[in-house]
Amino acid sequence: MTPLAFVDTETTHLDAELGDAWEVAVIVRDFDDNEPRDTEYAWQIRPNLATADPEALKIGGYLERFAVPVHAEAAWTGYEDGPVLPMTRNEVTGAILNVLGGAVLIGSNPGFDDRFLRKLLGPGSAQWHYRPVDIATLAAGRKLGMTEMVRRTGAKPLPSDEVPFPFSSRALSRWTGVEPPGPGVAHTALGDARWARDVFDAVTQGVTQ
Numbered sequence: 001m002t003p004l005a006f007v008d009t010e011t012t013h014l015d016a017e018l019g020d021a022w023e024v025a026v027i028v029r030d031f032d033d034n035e036p037r038d039t040e041y042a043w044q045i046r047p048n049l050a051t052a053d054p055e056a057l058k059i060g061g062y063l064e065r066f067a068v069p070v071h072a073e074a075a076w077t078g079y080e081d082g083p084v085l086p087m088t089r090n091e092v093t094g095a096i097l098n099v100l101g102g103a104v105l106i107g108s109n110p111g112f113d114d115r116f117l118r119k120l121l122g123p124g125s126a127q128w129h130y131r132p133v134d135i136a137t138l139a140a141g142r143k144l145g146m147t148e149m150v151r152r153t154g155a156k157p158l159p160s161d162e163v164p165f166p167f168s169s170r171a172l173s174r175w176t177g178v179e180p181p182g183p184g185v186a187h188t189a190l191g192d193a194r195w196a197r198d199v200f201d202a203v204t205q206g207v208t209q
């Protein structure tokens with residue numbers, strides 16, 4: 001089975017032409033022996049702050065959470081209560097390329113992460129599948145399908161069955177039964193990647209396995 005990669009990045013700007021990803025989390029789900037197995041990864045990379053948007057830095061908690069030691073370009077930050085391991089930028093980009101190779105990216109608005117990852121990893125380096133999966137769109141599709149089933153029974157859907165545009169990832173997440181991450185967890189790359197995984201699992205309920 002094609003591996004799945006739940007991804008999230010925290011960035012210095014909303015526009016990838018201006019900003020950089022400074023934190024990347026990936027949860028890879030592979031299917032060795034047909035058994036799904038999730039492995040979590042998280043890194044931080046020292047960004048160029050010259051073009052940073054202070055608001056974007058604030059959202060991701062850059063000032064409080066940037067943990068790369070002063071002498072290092074990047075670091076492994078995947079041990080939540082453990083050590084931060086200094087790495088070179090090349091080591092981190094190589095590791096990210098390796099874990100994303102051949103995978104389907106899944107995230108909350110993963111086109112955003114795709115743009116920043118391409119910028120981080122360089123031209124031609126994106127070896128993941130070209131069609132990322134957005135958890136909000138996935139949840140909206142399930143909700144629209146269920147509303148259609150209600151209609152087919154001759155019943156009238158409730159106002160709460162409507163799916164207004166633009167999609168709200170948080171509202172749709174709650175609809176699937178997954179409480180979105182709260183303060184301190186939301187807008188951390190690993191927290192958001194776990195959220196994407198949980199919504200994906202709630203929507204697909206094992207049908208992909």
Ligand SMILES: [Mg+2]
Binds near residue numbers: 192
């Ligand atoms: Mg995030």
